[in-house]
Every structure is written in structure tokens, then in C-alpha cells.
Amino acid sequence: MHIPDGYLSPATCGVFGAVMIPIWMAASKRVTKTLNVRQVPFLAIGAAFSFVVMMFNVPIPGGSTGHAVGGVLVALLLGPWAACIALTVALVIQAFLFGDGGITAIGANCFNIAFVLPFTGYYVHKLISSNSPAGSKRRIIAAGAGAYVGICVAALCAGIEFGLQPLLYHTPNGQALYSPYGLNVAVPAMVLGHLLVIGWVEVLVTALVVQYLQKQDFVFFEGGRS
């Protein structure tokens, strides 16, 4: 899901960079308000955890690979805004140090993985868990559902971003300038692998850690608590 340099046009990259700036600013503000000093180490743990989870490439049908993100988990622990910050740190270091995801695509990759993924997962969890007690089974199921939907919607976004390129940017005779794969190829390629395999890996990672943290009496993020 880490879009490399060259697959998105500079204009697309600019748009996503511009979209991310106010999101990052809002995230900083919200984290300042809601995170307390004792939680700061968990921000680092969340970022590092997510980074190392992303290294576990899993084969998916069709001869390619994918990986879980663990980002929905971070959103459940610290809130979606803090997760946005933690995942952004991981994505920026991945791009610069490891060439995983393009430098020009940092805005788009952060939009998909550091914004869409944690927020979708967080709100799906919230919807399903509703008022169930903190240590309940229902919370674990809600966490799994959030993880699955979050990563699949993020993959859909990446697929759309890839797939729009040949429609928007081509030579006068129709040759693609950037990603050569249209929506009809890019969207199923991105989404199916995540629906079939990677989404379930994300479910497993999230549910196991949530269950473990419940046993440790970890206080999960409650919207608005300071």
C-alpha cells in the first residue's frame, strides 16, 4: 500500500500533501489536548509497533504480497489523532530510510495509512462497541471489525489513487505518464488482496493485542477524555 515515487503525478502528490497539512495540524492540536505525559511512551510504542508489523509481508493470491499495519490498534489505544501522528512518523522514516513508499507520495501514503485507516477503524469500532463494558468480548469483536474495514478502505483509497492516474495524466496519444493501471485494474488488485488475506491479518493482530491489553487493565482511549 506504500505508493512509490513515479506512480502518482506531481499534481496528485501536491493535492494530498495539501490535504494532509491541516490534518497534521489538527492532529498536533488534539494530541496536545488529549494525551497525557504517561501516554507519551505509548505513542512511541504505537509507532514502532506499526513499523515492525508492516515488515511482515504476507503472500496474497496473484503472486504479490501485502502486510498488516496495526494502525487501527494504535487508534484504539491512543485515539485516531494520536494514531495519525504515530503512523506519519513511521511512514516518513520508511520513505526516507528504506525507500518504502515514495518521497513525493508521502502525502498520499499518509492520507491512506495514517488518516483513512485509523479513523475508519476507530469509528467502526465505536459504532459496534457502543456502550459495552471496557473488558468485554464485544470490544474485541468491534476492534477486529474496525481493523478489517480500516485497512480495506485504506487499500481502496490507494487503488483509486493509482487508478485515476492514467485517466488524468497521459500523452496526447493516450499513453499513461505515471501509474499505467486504470481503476479497473488497480482497485481490484489493491482491494481483493486486503479483503481476502491482509484484512484478516490486521484483525488477528488487533484482536490479540486488544485482548492482551484488556487483561492488563489498559485504559483505552475514550473520546474527549483528557
Add this chain to the structure above:
Amino acid sequence: MTLANKLWRGIGVLMVLSPLGLMLPDRFKAGTAWGEWGVDELQKMRGSLPQGFQKLSDLWKAPLPDYAFQGWEGKDLFHSSFAYIVSAAAGIAIIAGVALLLGKVLVKEHE
């Protein structure tokens, strides 16, 4: 042991196990993630490269490209696994450090 330390220990275990992320795809002959092909791969798949792609794709030379050491391309799984663990360790240290610093700066503002 504090919960934070327990979780750090868990991350350490994941770091050591990370080469599974190389071995499993290798075992199933699974290639690059969709849409993450490099110049050579895309060239091979399509016969030619999109013009804009050519200009942008080599913009950045990462120090540890794809979690491997430069010049170790084509080395066996044992070597690439070693480089993978070193990359994981470096990534965890830097990312945790940056996140910690950022967290401290942000949270300090309202203390």
C-alpha cells in the same frame, strides 16, 4: 515489569521474527506488493516505462533500500534476513525516538 516494558519486549520479539516477512513470500514465490514495482520490474512487465514515471521513480536513494544493505542484492535468505533484522532495529530506534520527542514536545505545551 511495567506494561510499557512488556510491550517493548513484544516489539523486540517481532523484530527478531521479522525475516518471516521475507521467508513466507519467498516460500510461496510471491513477488513485490502490487504497485510497488521498481524501474526494472515495471520495465520487464510492460516493455516500456511511462515517461513521467521515469523522471520521478529514482528521485531518492534510500540508505537501506527495501530493508536491505546496498550491494547485497541477490544474496541468500540468510544474509537478507540479517539485513532485515538490522533494518528493523534501526527503524524501531529512529521511529520510537522521533515519536517520543514529538510526543514530549506536544504534550509539554499544555502542562
